[in-house]
Amino acid sequence: MTDEQAADATVPDKAATPRRLARLALLAFAGVVAGYLVLGQAIALVPVSWEMPLLHNAIVQSAVLLLGAVRDALGSWNMVLAVVAIGLGLAAFRSDGRGRRPAGAVTGIAVVGLVLSSVTSAMLALAAHDEAGVWIPFAPAVPFSTVGDAPEETVTYATVDGQPIQADLYLPEPGPAPAALVVSIHGGAFVGGSRGTDAYTSWLADNGYAVLDVDYRLSGAADHRWDTADADVACALTWAAANAQRYHWDMRRVATFGESAGGNLALNVANKINASTLRPSCGSAADLPKVRAAIALYPVVDLAASGTETAVGVDTARQYLGGTPEQYPDRYAATSSAPHVTADSPPTLLIQGADDHLVLAEHTAAYAATLESAGIAHRYVELPFLDHAFGTTELDTGAQVTRHLTRTWLEEYLT
Incomplete structure:
Protein backbone atom coordinates (compact mmCIF):
# COMPACT_ATOMS: atom_id res chain seq x y z
CA MET A 1 0.00 0.00 0.00
CA THR A 2 1.39 3.42 -0.94
CA ASP A 3 1.51 6.32 1.47
CA GLU A 4 -1.34 7.96 -0.48
CA GLN A 5 -3.53 4.86 -0.19
CA ALA A 6 -2.79 4.59 3.54
CA ALA A 7 -3.80 8.21 4.02
CA ASP A 8 -7.05 7.62 2.14
CA ALA A 9 -7.80 4.59 4.32
CA THR A 10 -7.72 6.74 7.44
CA VAL A 11 -10.27 9.21 6.11
CA PRO A 12 -13.71 8.30 7.52
CA ASP A 13 -16.45 7.43 5.04
CA LYS A 14 -18.76 10.45 5.29
CA ALA A 15 -21.69 8.41 3.93
CA ALA A 16 -21.21 5.68 6.56
CA THR A 17 -22.50 7.76 9.48
CA PRO A 18 -25.91 8.66 7.92
CA ARG A 19 -26.36 5.07 6.79
CA ARG A 20 -25.58 3.80 10.27
CA LEU A 21 -27.99 6.31 11.85
CA ALA A 22 -30.70 5.22 9.44
CA ARG A 23 -30.09 1.58 10.35
CA LEU A 24 -30.23 2.44 14.05
CA ALA A 25 -33.49 4.33 13.55
CA LEU A 26 -35.05 1.38 11.72
CA LEU A 27 -33.79 -0.98 14.39
CA ALA A 28 -35.26 1.25 17.11
CA PHE A 29 -38.59 1.26 15.27
CA ALA A 30 -38.48 -2.51 15.00
CA GLY A 31 -37.72 -2.72 18.71
CA VAL A 32 -40.72 -0.57 19.62
CA VAL A 33 -43.01 -2.63 17.38
CA ALA A 34 -41.65 -5.90 18.77
CA GLY A 35 -42.08 -4.69 22.34
CA TYR A 36 -45.65 -3.55 21.66
CA LEU A 37 -46.50 -6.91 20.09
CA VAL A 38 -45.18 -9.01 22.95
CA LEU A 39 -46.66 -6.79 25.66
CA GLY A 40 -50.04 -6.45 23.94
CA GLN A 41 -50.36 -10.16 23.27
CA ALA A 42 -49.16 -11.07 26.76
CA ILE A 43 -51.84 -8.85 28.31
CA ALA A 44 -54.43 -10.58 26.12
CA LEU A 45 -53.23 -14.06 27.06
CA VAL A 46 -52.85 -13.54 30.82
CA PRO A 47 -56.15 -13.89 32.74
CA VAL A 48 -57.60 -10.53 33.74
CA SER A 49 -57.89 -11.74 37.33
CA TRP A 50 -54.09 -11.92 37.50
CA GLU A 51 -53.81 -8.32 36.35
CA MET A 52 -56.29 -6.79 38.80
CA PRO A 53 -53.61 -5.19 41.03
CA LEU A 54 -52.46 -3.18 37.98
CA LEU A 55 -55.99 -1.93 37.37
CA HIS A 56 -56.15 -0.15 40.70
CA ASN A 57 -53.95 2.59 39.21
CA ALA A 58 -55.79 4.86 36.77
CA ILE A 59 -52.73 5.60 34.61
CA VAL A 60 -51.78 1.93 34.32
CA GLN A 61 -55.36 0.86 33.60
CA SER A 62 -55.75 3.55 30.95
CA ALA A 63 -52.51 2.38 29.32
CA VAL A 64 -53.72 -1.23 29.36
CA LEU A 65 -57.04 -0.22 27.81
CA LEU A 66 -55.30 1.87 25.16
CA LEU A 67 -52.93 -0.97 24.33
CA GLY A 68 -55.86 -3.35 24.04
CA ALA A 69 -57.76 -0.93 21.81
CA VAL A 70 -54.79 -0.61 19.44
CA ARG A 71 -54.22 -4.37 19.43
CA ASP A 72 -57.88 -5.14 18.70
CA ALA A 73 -58.16 -2.44 16.04
CA LEU A 74 -55.07 -3.77 14.24
CA GLY A 75 -56.32 -7.34 14.49
CA SER A 76 -54.57 -9.56 11.97
CA TRP A 77 -52.24 -6.72 11.03
CA ASN A 78 -50.34 -7.46 14.23
CA MET A 79 -48.85 -10.45 12.39
CA VAL A 80 -47.84 -8.21 9.49
CA LEU A 81 -46.15 -5.80 11.89
CA ALA A 82 -44.26 -8.72 13.45
CA VAL A 83 -42.97 -9.84 10.04
CA VAL A 84 -41.83 -6.28 9.27
CA ALA A 85 -40.03 -6.06 12.63
CA ILE A 86 -38.33 -9.41 12.00
CA GLY A 87 -37.20 -8.24 8.57
CA LEU A 88 -35.75 -5.01 9.93
CA GLY A 89 -34.00 -6.86 12.73
CA LEU A 90 -32.43 -9.37 10.33
CA ALA A 91 -31.32 -6.58 7.99
CA ALA A 92 -29.60 -4.77 10.84
CA PHE A 93 -28.03 -8.00 12.06
CA ARG A 94 -26.49 -8.74 8.66
CA SER A 95 -25.28 -5.25 7.84
CA ASP A 96 -23.80 -4.00 11.10
CA GLY A 97 -21.25 -6.18 12.84
CA ARG A 98 -21.00 -3.82 15.80
CA GLY A 99 -24.77 -3.88 16.41
CA ARG A 100 -25.48 -7.56 16.04
CA ARG A 101 -26.38 -8.17 19.64
CA PRO A 102 -29.25 -5.60 19.86
CA ALA A 103 -30.37 -6.54 16.33
CA GLY A 104 -30.52 -10.19 17.34
CA ALA A 105 -32.47 -9.33 20.48
CA VAL A 106 -34.99 -7.28 18.53
CA THR A 107 -35.38 -10.07 15.99
CA GLY A 108 -35.96 -12.61 18.73
CA ILE A 109 -38.57 -10.46 20.46
CA ALA A 110 -40.34 -9.88 17.14
CA VAL A 111 -40.41 -13.63 16.49
CA VAL A 112 -42.08 -14.13 19.87
CA GLY A 113 -44.58 -11.38 18.94
CA LEU A 114 -45.32 -13.12 15.65
CA VAL A 115 -45.92 -16.45 17.37
CA LEU A 116 -48.20 -14.93 20.01
CA SER A 117 -50.20 -12.80 17.56
CA SER A 118 -50.59 -15.80 15.24
CA VAL A 119 -51.92 -17.89 18.11
CA THR A 120 -54.43 -15.27 19.28
CA SER A 121 -55.56 -14.50 15.71
CA ALA A 122 -56.10 -18.18 14.94
CA MET A 123 -58.00 -18.82 18.17
CA LEU A 124 -60.17 -15.74 17.62
CA ALA A 125 -60.95 -16.91 14.06
CA LEU A 126 -61.96 -20.31 15.43
CA ALA A 127 -64.16 -18.68 18.07
CA ALA A 128 -65.79 -16.49 15.41
CA HIS A 129 -66.61 -19.59 13.40
CA ASP A 130 -67.99 -21.41 16.43
CA GLU A 131 -70.20 -18.49 17.47
CA ALA A 132 -71.29 -16.97 14.15
CA GLY A 133 -70.68 -19.78 11.68
CA VAL A 134 -68.37 -17.70 9.49
CA TRP A 135 -64.64 -17.78 8.88
CA ILE A 136 -62.92 -14.45 9.43
CA PRO A 137 -59.27 -15.29 8.71
CA PHE A 138 -57.97 -11.73 8.33
CA ALA A 139 -59.55 -8.57 9.72
CA PRO A 140 -59.83 -5.63 9.48
CA ALA A 141 -59.16 -5.17 5.77
CA VAL A 142 -57.63 -1.76 6.49
CA PRO A 143 -56.50 -0.96 10.06
CA PHE A 144 -57.93 2.10 11.82
CA SER A 145 -60.40 2.70 8.99
CA THR A 146 -63.89 3.79 10.02
CA VAL A 147 -66.90 2.23 8.38
CA GLY A 148 -70.46 3.38 7.86
CA ASP A 149 -72.27 6.23 6.15
CA ALA A 150 -73.55 9.50 7.57
CA PRO A 151 -77.12 9.65 8.89
CA GLU A 152 -79.96 10.72 6.67
Whole structure:
Protein backbone atom coordinates (compact mmCIF):
# COMPACT_ATOMS: atom_id res chain seq x y z
CA MET A 1 0.00 0.00 0.00
CA THR A 2 1.39 3.42 -0.94
CA ASP A 3 1.51 6.32 1.47
CA GLU A 4 -1.34 7.96 -0.48
CA GLN A 5 -3.53 4.86 -0.19
CA ALA A 6 -2.79 4.59 3.54
CA ALA A 7 -3.80 8.21 4.02
CA ASP A 8 -7.05 7.62 2.14
CA ALA A 9 -7.80 4.59 4.32
CA THR A 10 -7.72 6.74 7.44
CA VAL A 11 -10.27 9.21 6.11
CA PRO A 12 -13.71 8.30 7.52
CA ASP A 13 -16.45 7.43 5.04
CA LYS A 14 -18.76 10.45 5.29
CA ALA A 15 -21.69 8.41 3.93
CA ALA A 16 -21.21 5.68 6.56
CA THR A 17 -22.50 7.76 9.48
CA PRO A 18 -25.91 8.66 7.92
CA ARG A 19 -26.36 5.07 6.79
CA ARG A 20 -25.58 3.80 10.27
CA LEU A 21 -27.99 6.31 11.85
CA ALA A 22 -30.70 5.22 9.44
CA ARG A 23 -30.09 1.58 10.35
CA LEU A 24 -30.23 2.44 14.05
CA ALA A 25 -33.49 4.33 13.55
CA LEU A 26 -35.05 1.38 11.72
CA LEU A 27 -33.79 -0.98 14.39
CA ALA A 28 -35.26 1.25 17.11
CA PHE A 29 -38.59 1.26 15.27
CA ALA A 30 -38.48 -2.51 15.00
CA GLY A 31 -37.72 -2.72 18.71
CA VAL A 32 -40.72 -0.57 19.62
CA VAL A 33 -43.01 -2.63 17.38
CA ALA A 34 -41.65 -5.90 18.77
CA GLY A 35 -42.08 -4.69 22.34
CA TYR A 36 -45.65 -3.55 21.66
CA LEU A 37 -46.50 -6.91 20.09
CA VAL A 38 -45.18 -9.01 22.95
CA LEU A 39 -46.66 -6.79 25.66
CA GLY A 40 -50.04 -6.45 23.94
CA GLN A 41 -50.36 -10.16 23.27
CA ALA A 42 -49.16 -11.07 26.76
CA ILE A 43 -51.84 -8.85 28.31
CA ALA A 44 -54.43 -10.58 26.12
CA LEU A 45 -53.23 -14.06 27.06
CA VAL A 46 -52.85 -13.54 30.82
CA PRO A 47 -56.15 -13.89 32.74
CA VAL A 48 -57.60 -10.53 33.74
CA SER A 49 -57.89 -11.74 37.33
CA TRP A 50 -54.09 -11.92 37.50
CA GLU A 51 -53.81 -8.32 36.35
CA MET A 52 -56.29 -6.79 38.80
CA PRO A 53 -53.61 -5.19 41.03
CA LEU A 54 -52.46 -3.18 37.98
CA LEU A 55 -55.99 -1.93 37.37
CA HIS A 56 -56.15 -0.15 40.70
CA ASN A 57 -53.95 2.59 39.21
CA ALA A 58 -55.79 4.86 36.77
CA ILE A 59 -52.73 5.60 34.61
CA VAL A 60 -51.78 1.93 34.32
CA GLN A 61 -55.36 0.86 33.60
CA SER A 62 -55.75 3.55 30.95
CA ALA A 63 -52.51 2.38 29.32
CA VAL A 64 -53.72 -1.23 29.36
CA LEU A 65 -57.04 -0.22 27.81
CA LEU A 66 -55.30 1.87 25.16
CA LEU A 67 -52.93 -0.97 24.33
CA GLY A 68 -55.86 -3.35 24.04
CA ALA A 69 -57.76 -0.93 21.81
CA VAL A 70 -54.79 -0.61 19.44
CA ARG A 71 -54.22 -4.37 19.43
CA ASP A 72 -57.88 -5.14 18.70
CA ALA A 73 -58.16 -2.44 16.04
CA LEU A 74 -55.07 -3.77 14.24
CA GLY A 75 -56.32 -7.34 14.49
CA SER A 76 -54.57 -9.56 11.97
CA TRP A 77 -52.24 -6.72 11.03
CA ASN A 78 -50.34 -7.46 14.23
CA MET A 79 -48.85 -10.45 12.39
CA VAL A 80 -47.84 -8.21 9.49
CA LEU A 81 -46.15 -5.80 11.89
CA ALA A 82 -44.26 -8.72 13.45
CA VAL A 83 -42.97 -9.84 10.04
CA VAL A 84 -41.83 -6.28 9.27
CA ALA A 85 -40.03 -6.06 12.63
CA ILE A 86 -38.33 -9.41 12.00
CA GLY A 87 -37.20 -8.24 8.57
CA LEU A 88 -35.75 -5.01 9.93
CA GLY A 89 -34.00 -6.86 12.73
CA LEU A 90 -32.43 -9.37 10.33
CA ALA A 91 -31.32 -6.58 7.99
CA ALA A 92 -29.60 -4.77 10.84
CA PHE A 93 -28.03 -8.00 12.06
CA ARG A 94 -26.49 -8.74 8.66
CA SER A 95 -25.28 -5.25 7.84
CA ASP A 96 -23.80 -4.00 11.10
CA GLY A 97 -21.25 -6.18 12.84
CA ARG A 98 -21.00 -3.82 15.80
CA GLY A 99 -24.77 -3.88 16.41
CA ARG A 100 -25.48 -7.56 16.04
CA ARG A 101 -26.38 -8.17 19.64
CA PRO A 102 -29.25 -5.60 19.86
CA ALA A 103 -30.37 -6.54 16.33
CA GLY A 104 -30.52 -10.19 17.34
CA ALA A 105 -32.47 -9.33 20.48
CA VAL A 106 -34.99 -7.28 18.53
CA THR A 107 -35.38 -10.07 15.99
CA GLY A 108 -35.96 -12.61 18.73
CA ILE A 109 -38.57 -10.46 20.46
CA ALA A 110 -40.34 -9.88 17.14
CA VAL A 111 -40.41 -13.63 16.49
CA VAL A 112 -42.08 -14.13 19.87
CA GLY A 113 -44.58 -11.38 18.94
CA LEU A 114 -45.32 -13.12 15.65
CA VAL A 115 -45.92 -16.45 17.37
CA LEU A 116 -48.20 -14.93 20.01
CA SER A 117 -50.20 -12.80 17.56
CA SER A 118 -50.59 -15.80 15.24
CA VAL A 119 -51.92 -17.89 18.11
CA THR A 120 -54.43 -15.27 19.28
CA SER A 121 -55.56 -14.50 15.71
CA ALA A 122 -56.10 -18.18 14.94
CA MET A 123 -58.00 -18.82 18.17
CA LEU A 124 -60.17 -15.74 17.62
CA ALA A 125 -60.95 -16.91 14.06
CA LEU A 126 -61.96 -20.31 15.43
CA ALA A 127 -64.16 -18.68 18.07
CA ALA A 128 -65.79 -16.49 15.41
CA HIS A 129 -66.61 -19.59 13.40
CA ASP A 130 -67.99 -21.41 16.43
CA GLU A 131 -70.20 -18.49 17.47
CA ALA A 132 -71.29 -16.97 14.15
CA GLY A 133 -70.68 -19.78 11.68
CA VAL A 134 -68.37 -17.70 9.49
CA TRP A 135 -64.64 -17.78 8.88
CA ILE A 136 -62.92 -14.45 9.43
CA PRO A 137 -59.27 -15.29 8.71
CA PHE A 138 -57.97 -11.73 8.33
CA ALA A 139 -59.55 -8.57 9.72
CA PRO A 140 -59.83 -5.63 9.48
CA ALA A 141 -59.16 -5.17 5.77
CA VAL A 142 -57.63 -1.76 6.49
CA PRO A 143 -56.50 -0.96 10.06
CA PHE A 144 -57.93 2.10 11.82
CA SER A 145 -60.40 2.70 8.99
CA THR A 146 -63.89 3.79 10.02
CA VAL A 147 -66.90 2.23 8.38
CA GLY A 148 -70.46 3.38 7.86
CA ASP A 149 -72.27 6.23 6.15
CA ALA A 150 -73.55 9.50 7.57
CA PRO A 151 -77.12 9.65 8.89
CA GLU A 152 -79.96 10.72 6.67
CA GLU A 153 -81.24 13.20 9.21
CA THR A 154 -80.52 14.68 12.65
CA VAL A 155 -83.43 15.66 14.86
CA THR A 156 -83.89 17.28 18.25
CA TYR A 157 -86.17 14.80 19.93
CA ALA A 158 -86.63 16.82 23.12
CA THR A 159 -85.53 19.84 25.10
CA VAL A 160 -85.29 18.93 28.77
CA ASP A 161 -84.45 21.53 31.42
CA GLY A 162 -83.42 23.87 28.62
CA GLN A 163 -81.02 21.33 27.09
CA PRO A 164 -81.77 20.12 23.56
CA ILE A 165 -81.17 16.40 23.05
CA GLN A 166 -80.58 15.08 19.55
CA ALA A 167 -80.69 11.83 17.62
CA ASP A 168 -79.51 10.69 14.20
CA LEU A 169 -81.74 8.78 11.81
CA TYR A 170 -80.41 6.01 9.57
CA LEU A 171 -83.24 5.03 7.26
CA PRO A 172 -83.64 1.92 5.11
CA GLU A 173 -84.89 1.93 1.56
CA PRO A 174 -88.68 2.43 1.56
CA GLY A 175 -90.63 -0.80 1.40
CA PRO A 176 -94.23 -1.88 1.30
CA ALA A 177 -94.31 -2.57 5.04
CA PRO A 178 -93.20 -0.30 7.89
CA ALA A 179 -89.61 -0.88 9.04
CA ALA A 180 -88.65 -2.28 12.42
CA LEU A 181 -86.86 0.25 14.63
CA VAL A 182 -83.52 -0.24 16.39
CA VAL A 183 -82.64 2.32 19.08
CA SER A 184 -78.84 2.67 19.15
CA ILE A 185 -77.33 3.95 22.42
CA HIS A 186 -73.71 5.07 22.55
CA GLY A 187 -71.16 4.24 25.22
CA GLY A 188 -68.74 6.53 26.99
CA ALA A 189 -68.93 5.54 30.67
CA PHE A 190 -72.05 7.73 31.15
CA VAL A 191 -69.78 10.80 31.17
CA GLY A 192 -68.70 11.07 27.52
CA GLY A 193 -69.39 9.88 24.01
CA SER A 194 -72.11 10.89 21.62
CA ARG A 195 -74.26 9.58 18.83
CA GLY A 196 -72.35 8.96 15.59
CA THR A 197 -71.76 6.59 12.73
CA ASP A 198 -70.24 3.31 13.80
CA ALA A 199 -69.88 -0.23 12.48
CA TYR A 200 -73.59 -0.93 12.96
CA THR A 201 -75.74 2.17 12.35
CA SER A 202 -75.82 2.43 8.56
CA TRP A 203 -75.23 -1.33 8.25
CA LEU A 204 -78.51 -1.95 10.09
CA ALA A 205 -80.26 0.48 7.74
CA ASP A 206 -78.77 -1.36 4.75
CA ASN A 207 -80.33 -4.52 6.17
CA GLY A 208 -83.80 -3.00 6.32
CA TYR A 209 -83.95 -1.62 9.87
CA ALA A 210 -84.58 1.99 10.79
CA VAL A 211 -82.05 3.23 13.34
CA LEU A 212 -82.62 5.96 15.92
CA ASP A 213 -79.13 6.76 17.27
CA VAL A 214 -79.72 8.77 20.43
CA ASP A 215 -77.86 11.13 22.69
CA TYR A 216 -78.77 11.44 26.36
CA ARG A 217 -77.71 13.83 29.10
CA LEU A 218 -74.26 12.99 30.43
CA SER A 219 -72.95 12.97 33.96
CA GLY A 220 -70.10 15.01 35.39
CA ALA A 221 -68.61 16.05 38.69
CA ALA A 222 -71.68 18.14 39.54
CA ASP A 223 -74.41 16.41 37.49
CA HIS A 224 -75.13 12.80 38.38
CA ARG A 225 -77.48 11.49 35.69
CA TRP A 226 -78.11 8.02 37.11
CA ASP A 227 -81.85 8.71 37.23
CA THR A 228 -82.23 10.51 33.89
CA ALA A 229 -80.10 8.62 31.33
CA ASP A 230 -82.58 5.80 30.76
CA ALA A 231 -85.46 8.28 31.00
CA ASP A 232 -83.91 10.28 28.14
CA VAL A 233 -83.69 7.17 25.96
CA ALA A 234 -87.32 6.46 26.79
CA CYS A 235 -88.10 10.06 25.85
CA ALA A 236 -86.57 9.39 22.43
CA LEU A 237 -88.89 6.40 22.08
CA THR A 238 -91.95 8.55 22.74
CA TRP A 239 -90.72 10.88 19.97
CA ALA A 240 -90.30 7.86 17.71
CA ALA A 241 -93.84 6.73 18.46
CA ALA A 242 -95.21 10.18 17.67
CA ASN A 243 -93.32 10.26 14.35
CA ALA A 244 -93.70 6.60 13.34
CA GLN A 245 -96.23 7.30 10.60
CA ARG A 246 -94.05 10.04 9.10
CA TYR A 247 -91.00 7.76 8.85
CA HIS A 248 -92.93 4.53 8.17
CA TRP A 249 -91.80 2.72 11.35
CA ASP A 250 -93.47 -0.27 12.92
CA MET A 251 -93.52 0.48 16.64
CA ARG A 252 -94.63 -3.09 17.35
CA ARG A 253 -91.12 -4.16 16.31
CA VAL A 254 -88.61 -2.24 18.42
CA ALA A 255 -85.16 -3.32 19.63
CA THR A 256 -82.50 -1.63 21.73
CA PHE A 257 -78.79 -1.86 20.93
CA GLY A 258 -75.92 -0.44 22.97
CA GLU A 259 -72.25 -0.70 23.85
CA SER A 260 -70.68 -0.42 27.32
CA ALA A 261 -72.66 2.29 29.15
CA GLY A 262 -75.02 2.21 26.21
CA GLY A 263 -75.33 -1.54 26.72
CA ASN A 264 -76.44 -0.90 30.28
CA LEU A 265 -79.08 1.51 29.03
CA ALA A 266 -80.16 -0.83 26.23
CA LEU A 267 -80.87 -3.54 28.81
CA ASN A 268 -82.37 -1.34 31.51
CA VAL A 269 -84.61 0.60 29.14
CA ALA A 270 -85.90 -2.63 27.58
CA ASN A 271 -86.49 -4.36 30.90
CA LYS A 272 -88.09 -1.37 32.59
CA ILE A 273 -90.34 -0.44 29.66
CA ASN A 274 -91.61 -3.98 29.38
CA ALA A 275 -92.24 -4.06 33.12
CA SER A 276 -94.01 -0.66 32.94
CA THR A 277 -91.62 0.86 35.49
CA LEU A 278 -89.86 3.49 33.36
CA ARG A 279 -91.07 7.08 33.27
CA PRO A 280 -89.67 9.01 30.26
CA SER A 281 -88.21 12.49 30.63
CA CYS A 282 -90.66 13.69 27.97
CA GLY A 283 -93.92 12.39 26.64
CA SER A 284 -95.93 9.79 28.47
CA ALA A 285 -95.18 6.27 29.64
CA ALA A 286 -98.37 5.25 27.84
CA ASP A 287 -96.65 6.15 24.55
CA LEU A 288 -93.74 3.78 25.08
CA PRO A 289 -93.67 0.74 22.79
CA LYS A 290 -92.77 -2.66 24.14
CA VAL A 291 -89.21 -3.73 23.32
CA ARG A 292 -89.08 -7.00 21.39
CA ALA A 293 -85.29 -7.60 21.53
CA ALA A 294 -82.22 -6.21 23.28
CA ILE A 295 -78.59 -6.42 22.15
CA ALA A 296 -75.75 -5.31 24.42
CA LEU A 297 -72.00 -5.30 23.82
CA TYR A 298 -69.76 -5.47 26.93
CA PRO A 299 -72.53 -3.83 28.99
CA VAL A 300 -72.00 -2.37 32.45
CA VAL A 301 -74.54 -4.67 34.07
CA ASP A 302 -73.25 -4.45 37.64
CA LEU A 303 -72.34 -0.93 38.74
CA ALA A 304 -71.49 -2.03 42.27
CA ALA A 305 -68.80 -4.34 40.86
CA SER A 306 -67.50 -2.39 37.86
CA GLY A 307 -67.66 0.81 39.88
CA THR A 308 -65.41 -0.44 42.66
CA GLU A 309 -62.88 -2.95 41.30
CA THR A 310 -60.81 -0.73 38.96
CA ALA A 311 -59.58 2.85 39.11
CA VAL A 312 -61.36 4.05 35.97
CA GLY A 313 -64.52 2.24 37.05
CA VAL A 314 -64.47 3.94 40.45
CA ASP A 315 -64.14 7.41 38.89
CA THR A 316 -66.88 6.74 36.35
CA ALA A 317 -69.34 5.34 38.88
CA ARG A 318 -68.87 8.22 41.28
CA GLN A 319 -69.56 10.76 38.55
CA TYR A 320 -72.61 8.85 37.37
CA LEU A 321 -74.02 7.94 40.77
CA GLY A 322 -72.60 10.64 43.01
CA GLY A 323 -70.72 8.45 45.45
CA THR A 324 -69.82 4.95 46.57
CA PRO A 325 -72.06 1.89 46.96
CA GLU A 326 -71.87 2.35 50.72
CA GLN A 327 -73.20 5.90 50.36
CA TYR A 328 -75.87 5.17 47.75
CA PRO A 329 -76.76 1.47 47.68
CA ASP A 330 -80.20 2.26 46.24
CA ARG A 331 -78.68 4.14 43.29
CA TYR A 332 -76.32 1.30 42.48
CA ALA A 333 -79.17 -1.19 42.63
CA ALA A 334 -81.40 1.03 40.49
CA THR A 335 -78.82 1.33 37.69
CA SER A 336 -77.58 -2.27 37.66
CA SER A 337 -79.37 -4.57 35.23
CA ALA A 338 -80.20 -7.80 37.07
CA PRO A 339 -82.73 -6.20 39.46
CA HIS A 340 -84.86 -5.15 36.47
CA VAL A 341 -85.17 -8.59 34.90
CA THR A 342 -88.78 -9.80 34.91
CA ALA A 343 -90.82 -12.39 33.06
CA ASP A 344 -91.52 -9.66 30.48
CA SER A 345 -87.86 -8.92 29.70
CA PRO A 346 -87.14 -9.24 25.98
CA PRO A 347 -84.93 -11.84 24.27
CA THR A 348 -81.41 -10.61 24.91
CA LEU A 349 -78.11 -11.02 23.04
CA LEU A 350 -74.96 -10.33 25.06
CA ILE A 351 -71.53 -10.05 23.40
CA GLN A 352 -68.45 -9.71 25.58
CA GLY A 353 -64.68 -9.64 25.21
CA ALA A 354 -62.97 -12.16 27.47
CA ASP A 355 -60.02 -9.79 28.01
CA ASP A 356 -62.09 -6.77 29.06
CA HIS A 357 -60.13 -4.69 31.58
CA LEU A 358 -63.01 -2.33 32.42
CA VAL A 359 -66.20 -4.41 32.37
CA LEU A 360 -65.12 -7.86 33.46
CA ALA A 361 -66.61 -10.75 31.51
CA GLU A 362 -67.68 -12.52 34.69
CA HIS A 363 -70.28 -9.82 35.37
CA THR A 364 -71.89 -10.11 31.94
CA ALA A 365 -71.89 -13.90 32.30
CA ALA A 366 -73.61 -13.51 35.68
CA TYR A 367 -76.31 -11.36 34.06
CA ALA A 368 -76.81 -14.07 31.46
CA ALA A 369 -77.33 -16.50 34.33
CA THR A 370 -80.00 -14.18 35.74
CA LEU A 371 -81.81 -14.25 32.40
CA GLU A 372 -81.53 -18.03 32.40
CA SER A 373 -83.08 -18.26 35.85
CA ALA A 374 -85.93 -15.98 34.76
CA GLY A 375 -86.62 -18.09 31.68
CA ILE A 376 -85.76 -15.27 29.25
CA ALA A 377 -84.53 -16.24 25.79
CA HIS A 378 -80.93 -15.12 25.58
CA ARG A 379 -77.49 -15.82 24.20
CA TYR A 380 -74.16 -15.00 25.81
CA VAL A 381 -71.13 -14.87 23.51
CA GLU A 382 -67.64 -14.38 24.94
CA LEU A 383 -64.92 -13.71 22.35
CA PRO A 384 -61.35 -14.57 23.41
CA PHE A 385 -58.61 -11.94 23.81
CA LEU A 386 -60.79 -8.92 22.98
CA ASP A 387 -60.69 -5.93 25.33
CA HIS A 388 -63.27 -3.26 26.06
CA ALA A 389 -64.80 -1.27 23.17
CA PHE A 390 -63.83 -3.63 20.37
CA GLY A 391 -65.57 -3.22 17.04
CA THR A 392 -66.90 0.31 17.45
CA THR A 393 -65.82 2.01 14.23
CA GLU A 394 -63.38 -0.48 12.65
CA LEU A 395 -64.67 -3.60 10.95
CA ASP A 396 -62.46 -5.90 12.98
CA THR A 397 -63.24 -9.51 13.85
CA GLY A 398 -65.35 -8.50 16.86
CA ALA A 399 -67.47 -6.16 14.74
CA GLN A 400 -67.96 -8.77 12.04
CA VAL A 401 -69.04 -11.39 14.57
CA THR A 402 -71.40 -8.86 16.15
CA ARG A 403 -72.94 -8.10 12.77
CA HIS A 404 -73.62 -11.75 12.04
CA LEU A 405 -75.07 -12.43 15.49
CA THR A 406 -77.15 -9.23 15.44
CA ARG A 407 -78.64 -10.03 12.04
CA THR A 408 -79.63 -13.52 13.21
CA TRP A 409 -81.07 -12.23 16.49
CA LEU A 410 -83.17 -9.52 14.87
CA GLU A 411 -84.41 -11.87 12.16
CA GLU A 412 -85.59 -14.25 14.86
CA TYR A 413 -87.16 -11.80 17.27
CA LEU A 414 -87.99 -8.65 15.31
CA THR A 415 -89.80 -10.08 12.29
